[in-house]
Amino acid sequence: MVPKTAIVIGGGIAGCSTAYALAQRGIQVTLLERNANIASETSGNPLAMLYPRLSGNDTSSQFALAGYLHSLALFKSLDLSPADFDACGMLQLGFNARELARIQKVAAQNHPSSVLKQVTKAEASALASIKIEHDALYFPNAAWVKPQQLCKRLTEHKSISMLTSNNVGRLLKNDHAFEVYDHKNIIAKADIVIIANANNAQQLYPDLPLNTQAVRGQVSLLKSIETSRQLKTIVCSDGYLSPAALQQNANHCHCLGATFSGTAATTNKQNDLQIDNEDHRANLDKLNNISPLLRDQLQNNIVGGRVSLRCTTADYWPLVGQLLDPVTLKAKPPRPSAATNSLPWIAGLYMNVAHGSKGFTSAPLCAELLAGLICNDTLPISTELAGLLNPNRFLLRKMGLKRLAKMTTALS
Ligand SMILES: Cc1cc2nc3c(=O)[nH]c(=O)nc-3n(C[C@H](O)[C@H](O)[C@H](O)COP(=O)(O)OP(=O)(O)OC[C@H]3O[C@@H](n4cnc5c(N)ncnc54)[C@H](O)[C@@H]3O)c2cc1C
Numbered sequence: 001m002v003p004k005t006a007i008v009i010g011g012g013i014a015g016c017s018t019a020y021a022l023a024q025r026g027i028q029v030t031l032l033e034r035n036a037n038i039a040s041e042t043s044g045n046p047l048a049m050l051y052p053r054l055s056g057n058d059t060s061s062q063f064a065l066a067g068y069l070h071s072l073a074l075f076k077s078l079d080l081s082p083a084d085f086d087a088c089g090m091l092q093l094g095f096n097a098r099e100l101a102r103i104q105k106v107a108a109q110n111h112p113s114s115v116l117k118q119v120t121k122a123e124a125s126a127l128a129s130i131k132i133e134h135d136a137l138y139f140p141n142a143a144w145v146k147p148q149q150l151c152k153r154l155t156e157h158k159s160i161s162m163l164t165s166n167n168v169g170r171l172l173k174n175d176h177a178f179e180v181y182d183h184k185n186i187i188a189k190a191d192i193v194i195i196a197n198a199n200n201a202q203q204l205y206p207d208l209p210l211n212t213q214a215v216r217g218q219v220s221l222l223k224s225i226e227t228s229r230q231l232k233t234i235v236c237s238d239g240y241l242s243p244a245a246l247q248q249n250a251n252h253c254h255c256l257g258a259t260f261s262g263t264a265a266t267t268n269k270q271n272d273l274q275i276d277n278e279d280h281r282a283n284l285d286k287l288n289n290i291s292p293l294l295r296d297q298l299q300n301n302i303v304g305g306r307v308s309l310r311c312t313t314a315d316y317w318p319l320v321g322q323l324l325d326p327v328t329l330k331a332k333p334p335r336p337s338a339a340t341n342s343l344p345w346i347a348g349l350y351m352n353v354a355h356g357s358k359g360f361t362s363a364p365l366c367a368e369l370l371a372g373l374i375c376n377d378t379l380p381i382s383t384e385l386a387g388l389l390n391p392n393r394f395l396l397r398k399m400g401l402k403r404l405a406k407m408t409t410a411l412s
Pocket residue numbers: 009010011012013014015032033034035038039040041042043044045047048049050166167168169196197198199200216217218219257258259306307308309310311352353354355356357358359360361362363
């Protein structure tokens with residue numbers, strides 16, 4: 001039976017796109033966010049780039065491409081202003097032997113030229129309007145988007161009510177509904193709950209090992225100059241440089257990103273969120289692989305930056321789908337050959353977290369997948385791909401149930 005009401009916990013791109021996908025199917029959604037504004041944690045970067053990183057026809061490339069095409073179509077349908085969303089295209093540079101081999105392999109796969117094509121350095125320079133020194137893979141529809149405007153637009157739906165400044169502390173399921181509480185009082189009640197609060201998901205569902213890690217990242221904002229303002233496309237090496245699409249005070253700025261902390265950060269160390277000059281330098285090194293000239297011209301133009309924490313898993317796949325009751329599962333372990341529908345699924349409890357470095361391409365597709373599972377609709381990806389996202393997989397693997405770890409409830 002299709003639920004009438006839903007609570008989504010977390011107002012980043014995962015929560016906002018999940019709320020939108022459910023609302024589009026007529027479900028009344030309450031979106032709960034602990035900050036005063038949505039998109040103010042990891043989804044609060046000034047710009048997000050929308051592009052897939054492909055390596056061949058493996059499952060992760062299939063997922064990346066499906067997510068990219070879904071997000072592009074969704075964001076285009078939202079009628080965002082050109083100041084908030086621009087499908088300006090992207091060049092992925094063959095800046096070293098490994099990257100060149102990768103782009104040649106991807107280009108040889110006969111993707112439509114509306115999706116991608118290989119270009120020479122001369123063609124790349126003409127597309128970017130700056131000098132490019134490497135052959136490249138060109139994605140003509142790749143885009144940048146302003147995440148706060150995007151999340152705002154997704155949630156301006158008549159079936160979504162937003163409750164900000166609400167820090168969810170626990171969930172309770174009774175016979176008829178889920179109740180969601182802060183540290184003391186009930187905040188909301190609904191037929192189903194979707195946990196979309198990234199690095200804090202484990203606290204809400206402590207018995208199921210999610211194996212998530214918070215990984216710090218920093219972007220740098222560079223004040224543009226006349227030559228850099230010519231840049232028409234996003235250009236990507238081991239980092240990315242956006243066109244000068246950001247207005248900061250009187251300046252037009254580029255967004256240059258992004259660092260990865262070598263070690264896992266924790267969500268409660270405030271220092272993790274402080275801008276670090278070493279990280280600005282690391283971003284300038286990435287700019288050197290994009291354009292040594294721009295690096296020289298812009299190296300003293302850093303006017304700001306932003307730090308946030310990605311939520312990643314050990315196998316780099318997000319955690320998306322219906323949740324199992326881990327206590328019952330451990331008390332009565334199923335046989336490895338058990339049918340998926342014999343497992344102790346919790347009716348109405350779902351998750352959409354751990355989007356790592358690519359949440360703007362993966363989370364909206366995962367939101368659509370969840371809405372498909374919840375409403376018994378056609379799924380937007382194959383059940384094989386959906387199974388790789390099983391949010392219970394780390395526990396099932398630990399119990400030696402490898403086959404079940406790769407399945408979705410849709411196979412029941
Ligand atoms: C430096 C950097 C650059 C990046 N660049 C890109 C890019 O160019 N393109 C791209 O696609 N991705 C990029 N990413 C990754 C992308 O930002 C993330 O994948 C995405 O924002 C994750 O979204 P989310 O909704 O899962 O998490 P979040 O945005 O963190 O949202 C989770 C929300 O849950 C809320 N919350 C937490 N606990 C509770 C609670 N108990 N109760 C209520 N609310 C709660 C939080 O306040 C937060 O708003 C980048 C990441 C970093 C760090």
